[in-house]
Amino acid sequence: MPLPRFGRLAPDRQAAILGVARAHFAAEGPETASYNKIIEASGISKSAVYQYFDGREDLLGAVLAGVRDRLLTALGPWREAHDPQEFWEQLARGARGLREHLVAHPDDLALVPAATTRAGAEADPWFEAVLADGRRLGVIRADVDPDLLLAATVAVFRAADGWAVQALQEGRPVDLDRQPWTLLAGLWGSPLPPGITP
Structure with missing residues (x-):
């Protein structure tokens, strides 16, 4: 799950970062998407991303939690x-x-x-x-x-x-x-x- 500092970002910025990550994980696969490409496409530095997530698995967990939330909302x-x-x-x-x-x-x-x-x-x-x-x-x-x-x-x-x-x-x-x-x-x-x- 995201680190506390991620929660202090503006909601639209959070959504943008998670949206880019979701698109990469969807296109390339959750196990094979490149963390570095996601960081680059998100427009944030590597040092900044580690203030928001502990690593690739943490980011993937946040993306999948969002997917689960939307699935439950749709149900x-x-x-x-x-x-x-x-x-x-x-x-x-x-x-x-x-x-x-x-x-x-x-x-x-x-x-x-x-x-x-x-x-x-x-x-x-x-x-x-x-x-x-x-x-x-x-x-x-x-x-x-x-x-x-x-x-x-x-x-x-x-x-x-x-x-x-x-x-x-x-x-x-x-x-x-x-x-x-x-x-x-x-x-x-x-x-x-x-x-x-x-």
Whole structure:
């Protein structure tokens, strides 16, 4: 994460530095983008950049945290549903919002695998809210330990993200509207209701 001095920069300057870094990491890959090229393209000196970040991994972490934040914003906060139909409709809206965001922001699209792999517990509160609400409504099975179900759900989301990202990047026609949700419904022990298309 950025050092305290980075937080004292003007917000537009912070955004500019992170935007340049995000573009480089997206274009060249999170593991191969050149830290020196990012520094040069950002218009800051090497000595200054080390006052903002401990190093390349620190900068990458800040970029990926921004990607995760935008992905969660696109999904929207989870709100307790009144019934199973509303539960699935809320998931569908979140999926549409996420897909629209990724199509409109190719740098975020390119960094989804790295951002979700490194997400750790940051996304868990959203998943925990979905699972708790689904169990309350009887949409999600209650015969599996909650921690195991959470881990399996996150794994399915990450696998579906990777699959969907690759399809979007390659421009392949893939059934993004049903396949991941059918898989998830199977894991949860609940068929998708008719008319739900994420």
